[in-house]
Amino acid sequence: MTTLFATKSSREVIRLLEQAGYEAVFVGGAVRDFVLGKPATDIDIATSAKPEEVKALFPMTVDVGTAHGTVLVLMDGEPIEVTTYRTEGTYSDHRRPDEVEFVTSLREDLLRRDFTMNALAMTKDGELIDLFGGQRDMAHQLIRAVGYAADRFNEDALRMFRAVRFTSVLDFTIEEDTFEAIRSHAPQIQHISVERLKAEMDKLLKGVNPMKAFQVIQQTALASHLPLFPENIDKLNQMVPFETAIEGWACLMLAGDFSYLEVANAYKLSNVEKSFLAAVQQASMRRSSGLFTVDDYYRFDLEVLLLVEKWVVILVNATQTVSKDEITAAKQALPIQSVADIAITGKDLMAWTGLRGGKWTGEWMEKITWLVLHGHCENNPNNIKEWFVDEFKREE
Numbered sequence: 001m002t003t004l005f006a007t008k009s010s011r012e013v014i015r016l017l018e019q020a021g022y023e024a025v026f027v028g029g030a031v032r033d034f035v036l037g038k039p040a041t042d043i044d045i046a047t048s049a050k051p052e053e054v055k056a057l058f059p060m061t062v063d064v065g066t067a068h069g070t071v072l073v074l075m076d077g078e079p080i081e082v083t084t085y086r087t088e089g090t091y092s093d094h095r096r097p098d099e100v101e102f103v104t105s106l107r108e109d110l111l112r113r114d115f116t117m118n119a120l121a122m123t124k125d126g127e128l129i130d131l132f133g134g135q136r137d138m139a140h141q142l143i144r145a146v147g148y149a150a151d152r153f154n155e156d157a158l159r160m161f162r163a164v165r166f167t168s169v170l171d172f173t174i175e176e177d178t179f180e181a182i183r184s185h186a187p188q189i190q191h192i193s194v195e196r197l198k199a200e201m202d203k204l205l206k207g208v209n210p211m212k213a214f215q216v217i218q219q220t221a222l223a224s225h226l227p228l229f230p231e232n233i234d235k236l237n238q239m240v241p242f243e244t245a246i247e248g249w250a251c252l253m254l255a256g257d258f259s260y261l262e263v264a265n266a267y268k269l270s271n272v273e274k275s276f277l278a279a280v281q282q283a284s285m286r287r288s289s290g291l292f293t294v295d296d297y298y299r300f301d302l303e304v305l306l307l308v309e310k311w312v313v314i315l316v317n318a319t320q321t322v323s324k325d326e327i328t329a330a331k332q333a334l335p336i337q338s339v340a341d342i343a344i345t346g347k348d349l350m351a352w353t354g355l356r357g358g359k360w361t362g363e364w365m366e367k368i369t370w371l372v373l374h375g376h377c378e379n380n381p382n383n384i385k386e387w388f389v390d391e392f393k394r395e396e
Helices: 008-019 029-035 051-057 106-111 134-139 149-155 158-169 176-191 194-205 210-219 245-256 260-267 271-288 294-299 302-316 324-332 346-353 359-373 381-395
Strands: 024-027 044-047 061-065 070-075 078-084 086-088 100-102 120-122 128-130
Touching: 008 024, 008 044, 008 051, 008 070, 008 078, 024 029, 024 106, 029 120, 029 134, 051 061, 051 070, 051 078, 061 078, 086 106, 128 134, 149 158, 149 176, 158 176, 158 194, 158 210, 176 210, 194 210, 194 245, 194 260, 245 260, 245 271, 245 302, 260 271, 271 294, 271 302, 294 324, 294 359, 302 324, 346 359, 346 381, 359 381
Parallel strands: 044 078
Antiparallel strands: 024 044, 024 120, 061 070, 070 078, 086 100, 120 128
16 A cells, blocks of 8 residues: 555655654655545654654644644644653543654554544555554444543543544544543533634535534534534534535524524624625525525525525525526626626716716616616617716706
């Protein structure tokens, strides 16, 4: 077996560490994904060399976490994380170890990792090191904690949610003892920052089977301790999988009958994400009272329109429905997609009237936009000018 996932630079880092008399192996998600036949990212190296020894060996390094044993090595312009074998003390904040002890044993280092599938290591020559049955568990599509699950979750409560995320991303099942440990430790998820939960949820929502993850969240009682989660997840069954994470957030909002602000504030969504949820909420309200209008097609992005129509068709059992192709065609058929498509600007209005710009220009641009959108005036400067000049004089 060869380490096909490893770059030339990362193999060179290991070669130089070994040449200097240290052990060094690839670890973590890259090895797991390689074994699963998936594209591997985030290549990490673990080594018996201490941080100062790593820094002494390579001319270009960056301190990114030397207190916890991590040094960023820049090899041929590629940043590669190199972390010293370590064991960890207690986690009083359920997130970070209170103390870290550097060790020379790979086994001790792998023993502190979260799941058996993430406790694999591989040499630069492709020899797989599997001390805790990670390959076996992956063959059975099981997510199993390394050692005692309770210990792993007491160390970092986020590991519970990482297990849930993997049920969606890999479509794996959580092993029984690990599942029960999540159930008994579920309240500890409240110690985890919203930002860390949001990052895991984003990955979960983009997974191949988010519905499995939603079910685990409810079955383990994690739902009761998250910032916000819908009581009725059955509504989501026909909406999955999601094309994007934000689509998933929108569906969680609709399923829970939450406002966009409730979701955005609970999970600290970005302004872009918040705007999308606001649009979905507004579009769903519009759609609940009838088919989308020309104004709706103009106001909302295609992604919003399609998502809301899918939700309405599947879950509201609307008598009148519109296909994806029909919605796309209706959106594309609009004479304009935004005010930027109008053939004139506020400067033209000022030129035609001889007046200085102000609030009035925006108001007239809105009138012209509506006129063009509804087909009452062709979108060309002459037609618009003719209408505007007549109408402007009439209202003077």
